[in-house]
Amino acid sequence: xxxxxxxxxxxxxxxxxxxxxxADLPDGTAVRDRIFLHVLGSPDAYGRQLNGMxxxxxxxxxxxxxxxxxxxxxxxxxxxxxIAVDEPLADYGSACGNMASCVGxxxxxxxxxxxxxxxxxxxxxxxDTNTKRIYHSRFPVEDGKAVEEGDVSIxxxxxxxxxxxxxxxxxxxxxxxxLLPTGNAVDDLTVPGFGKIKASLVDAANPVVYVRAxxxxxxxxxxxxxxxxxxxxxxxxxxxxRAGAVAMGMADTAEEVxxxxxxxxxxxxxxxxTSLDGESHEKATHDLNVRLVSMGNFHRAITLTGGxxxxxxxxxxxxxxxxxxxxxxRDLRVGTPSGVLTVTADVRAGAEGPExxxxxxxxxxxxxxxxxxxxxxxxxxxxx
Numbered sequence: 001x002x003x004x005x006x007x008x009x010x011x012x013x014x015x016x017x018x019x020x021x022x023a024d025l026p027d028g029t030a031v032r033d034r035i036f037l038h039v040l041g042s043p044d045a046y047g048r049q050l051n052g053m054x055x056x057x058x059x060x061x062x063x064x065x066x067x068x069x070x071x072x073x074x075x076x077x078x079x080x081x082x083i084a085v086d087e088p089l090a091d092y093g094s095a096c097g098n099m100a101s102c103v104g105x106x107x108x109x110x111x112x113x114x115x116x117x118x119x120x121x122x123x124x125x126x127x128d129t130n131t132k133r134i135y136h137s138r139f140p141v142e143d144g145k146a147v148e149e150g151d152v153s154i155x156x157x158x159x160x161x162x163x164x165x166x167x168x169x170x171x172x173x174x175x176x177x178x179l180l181p182t183g184n185a186v187d188d189l190t191v192p193g194f195g196k197i198k199a200s201l202v203d204a205a206n207p208v209v210y211v212r213a214x215x216x217x218x219x220x221x222x223x224x225x226x227x228x229x230x231x232x233x234x235x236x237x238x239x240x241x242r243a244g245a246v247a248m249g250m251a252d253t254a255e256e257v258x259x260x261x262x263x264x265x266x267x268x269x270x271x272x273x274t275s276l277d278g279e280s281h282e283k284a285t286h287d288l289n290v291r292l293v294s295m296g297n298f299h300r301a302i303t304l305t306g307g308x309x310x311x312x313x314x315x316x317x318x319x320x321x322x323x324x325x326x327x328x329x330r331d332l333r334v335g336t337p338s339g340v341l342t343v344t345a346d347v348r349a350g351a352e353g354p355e356x357x358x359x360x361x362x363x364x365x366x367x368x369x370x371x372x373x374x375x376x377x378x379x380x381x382x383x384x
Contacts, residue, residue, distance in 0.1 A: 002374040005035065008106065009369040013098030014156040014301040014338065015059045018373065019106050022067030022077070026380060033081075033090035034379040036063045040083045047085055053373070054083060058295035059303075061085050064099050068112050073134055074127035076112055078103045082260050082295065094260040095130045095174065095206050097304025101164040101363035104137030105146030109367065115144050122146070131174035131205070138165040148366050155275070155339030156301035161364030168308060171205040171345075172356035175261055179204055179356055181248035185318035191243045192254070194236055200319040201248050204312035204345075204356050205305035207262035209244030210320050213291065220268030220289040223276070224298035224337050227291060237264050237293055263306050265292040267324050275339045276300060286335035287314075287325040301338035308343050308359035310334055315347035316354050 008019045018039055025032055037043070040061050041052015054061035063081040071077075080099060082091040104124035107113050113124055122141045127134055140147040140162050150162030172179035181203055189199045189209075200210040213220035216236060218227070227233060241264045242254035251257045268289040272282050292299045292306045299306070311332045313321035325332060334341045345359040 003377050003380070004372040004374060007371070007373045008367055009053065010064070010099070010102040010106065011157070011366045011368060012100065012102035013154065013304055013363040013365070015062055015096060015098035016055065017062035017064045017099045017102070018053055019064040019066065019102060021110055022065050022079075025065065030382070031380055035375050036081055036083055036090050037088055038375045038379060039373045042083050042085055043087045044085055049085060054085065056085055057300070058082065058085070058297060059098070059299065062096060062099055063090070064103065064106075066103055066106050066110070066112070069127050071127050074125045076103065076107045076124065077127045077129055079129045084259065084295065089259065091258065091260040092130060093258045095128055095305050097166070097205060097308060098363065100126070100128070100135060100166060100304065101137070102365040102367075104139055104164065105365055105367070108141060108144070108146045115141060133168065133171060133174055135166060135168040139163065150364070152362065152364055154362075154364055155336060155341050157364065161366060163362045164365055165360070165362045166304075167358055167360040168205055169358055170356065171308060171312065171359045173203055174205055175207045176203045176248050176250060179312070179354060180316070181207070183353070185316055186320060187247060189240065189243045189247060191236075191239045194239055197240060198320065199240065199244055200313060200316075200321060201244055202309055202313040202316065202319065202321075203248065204309040205359060206303065206309060207248060207250065208292070208306055208309045208313070209241055209262050209264045210267055210313060211240060211264065212320060212324070213266040213268040216266060218266055218268070218291075219271065220266045220291045221271055221273035221335075222291065224291070224300055227298045234296075238296070240264055241293070259295060263292055263294055263303065265290050265306060265310065267320055269324055270335065273335055276337055277339070279339065281335060281340055286333040286340045287327050288321070289335035291337065298337070302334060302336040302341060304361065304363065307334055307341050307361060308345065311343035311345035312347055312356045312359055315345055
């Protein structure tokens, strides 16, 4: 008989994940990872994860772990695990802003948060173990449970839901310890096999290597599938990503760079584009266009941490994002393959350069299924 493990299946923003209460998981990272890979259906040489709950894309191949926190400034701890589709890899090296939207509601529904009788709004303080940062999640509650139904829509998700307002505190240096890891707003990256390219290397919520789409012969208005199909472009972008990671101090050599981070984002000025749902978005609806690569593919929208990093970068004087967006306020409208996402950031001048005080946006979430996932008992044993 297979083993049973209590779990829930959530949509958070534009991602989906299997979500676990940390108290239900067996001890040991190696054991847990074997279970996670089995549950999601990885590795899958066909790239579809048909033998598991993954969806064949990085945004649909995720695990979330939530447990009560021992910290005074947090109510729960949130650990994100990116499951590779095509190899046996459980990666803890990045954060996921989209799935961050389900953590607070999950904690409430699991009874980890004490609510007062008649309470209609919840604030959950969450410690992100991947980035060692705190973020706040606010959302409506009713009868002691998180509310899912509402009239808020977000790009990339059909239908509407109740808003989950996310505020990431001090997001700068989430992976490297510095908002600008090289100390520069713009660097000249030397990319082996491709030459030099200008890039802004910014680390806020998650590290991102920003390059101009025009330097890659693109506009950042293209559809993700068309970009993914260009093998020469993808090889160039991967080389840029690895060179950026080394410049940011995330690895000593290009070969040692983790798959999950940094991300790469192609930037283009505001221009008309057609989103994946067929809607036309005119130039006046957004401040710039972004096409972001995550786990080897162009994201169908944008990672939420990537969106917040972009909002921070737009307020860094001299950065490519600032130069292209040309905004003068805290809010930034980002054109993505799924539509326009509004993100906000508070960046101030510090003694050693710009400092990010906060970054945020809103999402929706849905608890789609709950029960137990099944896995063979031999996964509990160490391989011989």
